[in-house]
Amino acid sequence: MTNAQHGSAAGETLPPNGAVPTKAIKAIKLRHPWRTFFAIVIILIAALFIYDAGFNRPAYDWASVGKYVFDVRVIGAAFNTLQLTVYSMIIGIILGIILAVMRLSPNPIFKSVAWVYLWTFRGTPVYVQLVFWGLLAVIYQSIDIGLPFMHPWISFKTTAALNAFTLAVIGLALNEAAYMAEIVRAGILSVDKGQEEASKALGMSWGQTMNRITIPQAMRIIIPPTGNDVISMLKTTSLVTAVPYAFDLYTRTRDIASETFNPIPLLIVASIWYLFFTSILMIGQYYLEKRYARGTGMQIERRGKRKFVREVAPRD
């Protein structure tokens, strides 16, 4: 149809192949009036809520929030929570990788051991496990190292060797390992089989293939759920009161609140610290994900420039 119209305009010269000369399209942007409307409504509701919370609700007791948020005891507890998270995640990730590799190995003994481990630690609540770890000293009064049925070489009392903090880390880490194992296994399985074959064909060993080829590619799949687990762990540490370990962020603020008979501001204090840590973790995760996106076409090019080509208008 267009051609016919052009044809009638006798003076106009078309390129020999009949193509219409390219001109950038200047389109009027599609408008979204409802979006704007709802945005305004939501902002109004939020503003009302904040105003109300700030001036009409004495139970929030913002003065106490300000007073306790940098309290030495709270800061110490926040640091303890961070330590619990970091230690149990590090141990959990290492154990998880070992378990995942065991589950994928051709060795039937490794496979069954890993399976039983997962069955136990995923099948029982972490809270129950933590209580159990707390009672370890009741079940096993001493830890002996040596041969069975012989006098032990070294022996020490359980309560002396393992304090509540250590038991909390052990409990959280062993539980986490079971979940990490599944994350790592999914990541490894997501790597194309051809990668392992190519690596084998080059004479690389199983270990070299895992380290250099499979795991780096699996990382892209592993990192997002792991980041999720780190954040989840940060919050799960509030359960260590089951051990009982009393110096983590939640338990400590609860104890302070039980002295002041004023729980709400201390809940807010604890939440502020949890949010602060999770925000930092999210930033870290963002950079890790970018690091392992190499070669997928989504990454920043080596030399620096971001390659987002948006073709709105055809190029001349």
Added chain:
Amino acid sequence: MTDVMVRAEGVVKKFGTNTVLRDISLEVKRGEVMCLIGPSGSGKSTFLRCINHLESVSGGRLFVEDDLIGYRQKGDKIYELSPKEAAEQRRDIGMVFQKFNLFPHMTALENVIEAPIRVKKVSKAAATARGKELLERVGLGDKFDSYPAHLSGGQQQRVAIARALAMEPKLMLFDEPTSALDPELVGEVLDVMKELAKSGMTMIVVTHEMGFAREVADSLVFMDGGVVVEAGDPRTVLANPQHERTQAFLSKVL
């Protein structure tokens, strides 16, 4: 040093109850280029994969330069090789895959230098110099720092050839190297392979490129149903196939 590079004696390969290779016997001489052709499912790729022990042989004997592949024979007892010993056998056998299988998280150059550094313990500087040389040889002197995702299929396959050559193999296996390529990219890969054949490399090529077989191969083997149906000089076999199954196959592809 023997003149025979690969010797198959009655090779059998079974997957469960499914017999894929029945009694394959053939010889590839040093410097020879052999093309394996045949319909899909004829076992040609499986045979190729047996040569570097990506699949283990279930019967018969397969030798590369007098090394029994995948096993060690002592008297009349046969022992499986450990993964480490199998890896050592594979080092000198290069393989190029239909789907390239480049390592996507490494640049072209990193792909090429990875195995020499890790397996042969070549210094990084030496491996890099050699890697650049090889990439230039396959016509990719300007793509050292490109990731596979930014290369065309033909370029990726040429990187894959360079990667295999970096291990200085005595034998190169090509598993349908041009089957996953757009038609206009097939030529650039075949050119690299022709050049490699001229340089005296021993090559076994599973292919559907009859033109390549006619021009470059020293021998042609037609497989069907897990057996060698016909073998001989490529020009003779292609022009004047003796067996009716060969005739039927060639009439479809030529």
